[in-house]
Amino acid sequence: MMFRQLFDHASCTYTYLIADPVINAAILVDPVLEQVDRDLKLLDELGLTLQFCLETHIHADHVTGTGKLRDIAGCLGIVPQGAQASCADRYIQDLELLELGKVIIQALATPGHTDNHMAYMVNGNLILTGDALLIRGCGRTDFQGGDAGTLYDTITQRLFTLPDTTLVYPGHDYRGFTASTIGEEKQWNLRIVGRDRDSFVQFMSHLDLPDPKKMMEAIPANEECGRVSVVV
């Protein structure tokens, strides 16, 4: 398997390129519109054909690159079952497998940051946690059907029950971390550790964060798979 972590500085978003180099087929997870040219160039240089663009959720902080990638590369856009994106080519549901040669990706329903959010386990030992679980943090829960209690359950009952050695690759990072493990987060993620469900809900309700700068543009655009016509 080929695995590449890519970063968008403006939104602090991680995009993941996952490929089976034997069949030269690739998936991009959470691509960013402004980085489409970079990502297409990289795919071309690596001799990979983009088969799927996979979203962990409908993003509020950046516009997805899926629509543009689909137009140019002819890939399929996949979003979590239930997500408000009628434009998608395919919906993926809890525990469903997506296979790409020897790469096996399993969707894990991980709601709470948004109402329809999937994490993706890759080949059983690495998980893309989207905005459900960040390194020493978690996604906010104050819009798009977010629910702090649900996120607490997702993290403690679903993600923290994975093997401690599972590598964690988040959807964002703002402090320069690139990876973690489930074991580390179980011990050191102070958003969760030492808090019961009620105190987590209480804590999350007092974050008082401003809306993401691009929210009013990003959500409607992403509900159309980031189609450039919608963005422009």
Add this chain to the structure above:
Amino acid sequence: MMFRQLFDHASCTYTYLIADPVINAAILVDPVLEQVDRDLKLLDELGLTLQFCLETHIHADHVTGTGKLRDIAGCLGIVPQGAQASCADRYIQDLELLELGKVIIQALATPGHTDNHMAYMVNGNLILTGDALLIRGCGRTDFQGGDAGTLYDTITQRLFTLPDTTLVYPGHDYRGFTASTIGEEKQWNLRIVGRDRDSFVQFMSHLDLPDPKKMMEAIPANEECGRVSVVV
């Protein structure tokens, strides 16, 4: 081996944490002063003792965290042989090995960006290239004894003769790339590919880049291992 890539947004610098978790001992390569608290916290959480801070070169774009880390964690600061840093605890020379449990790091003299620059091969299959070789780029050569012809020789005769599968982890990235391979860079690094030595020298002499913002502060501070008293 434990391997973590860490990023400093302000200077786009990658710091690398390399550890043998069996003996709980760690090395930081190219730490950044402003990230010392983050890095110490991470080491503490991972239960690691910092043994060495290792520099690829004397940096001009950020102040090293080595002095502060040495004061707090009691590690040894290691710089390339010949580097202007009389403060160092140890100098490392071409082909010298640094062992930390089962982690074996070999220094490779890779001058050109600066006159004394080392890349570090980790366990034979991963190389930290510092500012000699960046992903689809290379370091500038217009100060600190930099020499474009020397850098061309370093890249083409030393780095590009490593196995194609060797993973490349650079000292900086400005476009969101985190890793590459020697094979990829041999094919797609257009600073080098398709240019002979003379045309590379010519190209590098016309970059017309402004000096790094922190240069006047960073170089003297780094010649003192980033000692905070010098910085302040």
